[in-house]
Amino acid sequence: MKTKTxxxxxxxxxxRTKCLVYTRVMGYHRPVESFNIGKKGEHKQRLHFKES
Structure with missing residues (x-):
């Protein structure tokens, strides 16, 4: 099924240009695309919040 988007x-x-998403892991930044399949799954499950 194709959507309008x-x-x-x-x-x-x-x-379009490729966008790299980085995350902080153990004190340094790493691109998410370099994660293994398990780590990518963990990254998708993370909750985002704003500290007030």
């Missing part, structure tokens, strides 16, 4: 993204594929 998927259709728009496919139409403008040549204009």
């Amino acid at each position: 998927n259709t728009v993204l496919e139409q403008h594929q040549e204009l």
Whole structure:
């Protein structure tokens, strides 16, 4: 099933740039794409919050 968003993204594929997501792991930053499958799953389950 194609959604409107998927259709728009496919139409403008040549204009898109790759975005790397970094996270802080044990005191340094690492790109999420370099994680193994288990670590990627843990990253998706993290809760985001704003400290007041």
